[in-house]
Amino acid sequence: MPARVITITSGKGGVGKTTTTANVAVALALLGKRVVCLDADIGLRNLDVVLGLENRIVYDVVDVIEGRCKLRQAMIKDKRLSELYLLPASQKRDKSAVKPDDLVKICLDLRPDHDFVLIDSAAGIEEGFRTAIAPADEVIIVTNPEVSAVRDADRIVGLVEAAEKGPAKLIVNRLKPELVQRGDALDTSDVLDILAIELIGIVPEDELVLISTNRGTPAALDDKSRAGMSFRNIARRLTGEDVPFESFREEANVFGRFAKFLRGDGRTS
Amino acid sequence: MSWFKRLRGEPQPSSRDTAKQRLQLVLVHDRNQISPGMIELIKDEIIAVISKHIEIDTAGVQVSFTHGERENKLVADIPLADGWRTRK
Numbered sequence: 001m002p003a004r005v006i007t008i009t010s011g012k013g014g015v016g017k018t019t020t021t022a023n024v025a026v027a028l029a030l031l032g033k034r035v036v037c038l039d040a041d042i043g044l045r046n047l048d049v050v051l052g053l054e055n056r057i058v059y060d061v062v063d064v065i066e067g068r069c070k071l072r073q074a075m076i077k078d079k080r081l082s083e084l085y086l087l088p089a090s091q092k093r094d095k096s097a098v099k100p101d102d103l104v105k106i107c108l109d110l111r112p113d114h115d116f117v118l119i120d121s122a123a124g125i126e127e128g129f130r131t132a133i134a135p136a137d138e139v140i141i142v143t144n145p146e147v148s149a150v151r152d153a154d155r156i157v158g159l160v161e162a163a164e165k166g167p168a169k170l171i172v173n174r175l176k177p178e179l180v181q182r183g184d185a186l187d188t189s190d191v192l193d194i195l196a197i198e199l200i201g202i203v204p205e206d207e208l209v210l211i212s213t214n215r216g217t218p219a220a221l222d223d224k225s226r227a228g229m230s231f232r233n234i235a236r237r238l239t240g241e242d243v244p245f246e247s248f249r250e251e252a253n254v255f256g257r258f259a260k261f262l263r264g265d266g267r268t269s
Numbered sequence: 270m271s272w273f274k275r276l277r278g279e280p281q282p283s284s285r286d287t288a289k290q291r292l293q294l295v296l297v298h299d300r301n302q303i304s305p306g307m308i309e310l311i312k313d314e315i316i317a318v319i320s321k322h323i324e325i326d327t328a329g330v331q332v333s334f335t336h337g338e339r340e341n342k343l344v345a346d347i348p349l350a351d352g353w354r355t356r357k
Contacts, residue, residue: 147292154296183283190289194296 002111003036006118006238007136007165011152013123015144016173019209021120022050023220023228027235029084030220033115036075038106039089040132041122042098048088052216053078062090065102071109080221085114095127100134107135116238125159133160139168140200145175145186150194157195169200171234176205177248188245201234203227204248297334301343308332315345324350 008021018041025037038061039047048054059074064087071087078084087106090097103119110117119136122128133139139160143153153170160168172188179185188202206227212219219228220235233243298304312332319325329348 147288147295150292151295151299154299158300180285183285185285186288186292187285190285194289194292 001115003034003107003114003117004137005107005111005135006116006138006140007040007121007133008118008140008142009121009129009132009156009160010123010142010149011125011129011156012143012149015142015149016203017123017142018046018050018120019213019218020140020142020171020173020203020231021118022047023218023231024234024238025084025116025118026051026078026081026218026220027232028116028118028238029078029081030232031235031239032083033235033239034083034113035116035118036085036087036110036114037118037120038087038103039120040098040103041120041128042089043091043094044122045089045091047120048076048086049216050213051078051086051218053086053088054216057088060088060090061106062093062097064106065098071106080217095122095131098131100131103131104135125155129156129159130163133163133165136165139165140171141168141195141197142171142173143191143195144173145180145188145191147186150186150191154195157197167197169198170195171201171203172199173203174205175202175248181249199245200237201230202246202248203230203234204246301334311343312345315347319347326350 008017008024010017018039021037025035028035037047037051039045040061041047042062045060048057053076056076059069061074063069064071064074075085075087078086107117117135119132121132141153141156141160143149157166157168160166170192172191175188176185180187188199192199204226206219206225208222208225209219209227212222212225212228218231219225220231222228230246233246236243312330315332316325316327316330320327326348329346331346333344335342335344
């Protein structure tokens with residue numbers, strides 16, 4: 001079966017697109033899927049460092065497009081998972097070096113031999129975003145449970161629909177269960193009420209994500225990371241498995257519950 | 270200070286609820302690409318047109334968006350002036 005091409009985007013920068021792309025790609029490969037992740041953030045290459053593959057890059061996606069190398073020469077095989085590949089962005093060039101049709105063609109070449117192509121989009125709603133969604137069969141929007149990220153995600157929902165790539169699916173990243181229970185952060189249900197798209201994952205805030213990124217070994221490889229578990233659940237949902245959504249209720253600490261009891265005002269319903 | 274208030278049980282909207290309400294409001298304008306100022310302008314013009322024919326309570330006129338899932342409506346609530354129903 002030819003690959004599904006999934007673009008991961010967000011509107012707002014810094015919500016965890018690249019981390020999500022890397023971790024979902026790793027988690028899909030752990031399930032035995034043949035995965036290519038393509039960094040479409042031209043000029044701001046980062047998927048390579050998150051995956052820990054930065055030292056092995058010789059060619060990049062712009063070299064492929066401009067004919068300096070073959071597609072297979074630019075694809076970097078992961079150290080840990082034999083069916084995971086990275087197609088890196090160029091660090092020297094800018095967004096204009098890659099046109100929507102270029103990515104469509106690259107994905108056409110990748111489809112027969114893989115199960116998933118994950119495209120890490122540039123932030124924003126301009127050229128980089130439009131190029132990244134051009135080859136997509138599906139779009140996943142990553143947001144954080146805070147007002148500016150959700151507002152930008154809403155904009156992206158509309159643009160994805162207008163581009164006839166919708167309806168997009170949603171990942172709520174960096175949820176802080178303790179803050180939600182205290183009534184001081186939007187919950188997943190609030191974000192879903194507002195954006196009205198299908199949820200595919202909830203990823204809790206987890207310092208192991210930062211630590212694993214420091215080391216270049218995505219959290220999805222870490223059995224102890226609760227975010228890693230959420231990324232693995234997302235991968236399973238993408239393959240069609242019915243995995244219940246995490247509630248994280250029990251994650252909130254004892255002190256938080258005690259404070260809520262003291263207030264006794266039920267604000268956190 | 271806020272701890273003190275909380276201990277005394279004074280009700281205070283949670284920042285979660287405030288965030289949600291503010292988002293819902295701002296998105297209505299984002300989705301319709303109409304600024305809050307434009308709504309005021311529309312309201313004034315509606316009042317002007319209707320007032321030509323019917324006596325209305327201009328202070329009570331409300332023009333706002335209501336939002337469903339991904340579909341929004343512009344709703345104008347226009348109360349008639351006192352005495353309208355009591356045909357003199």
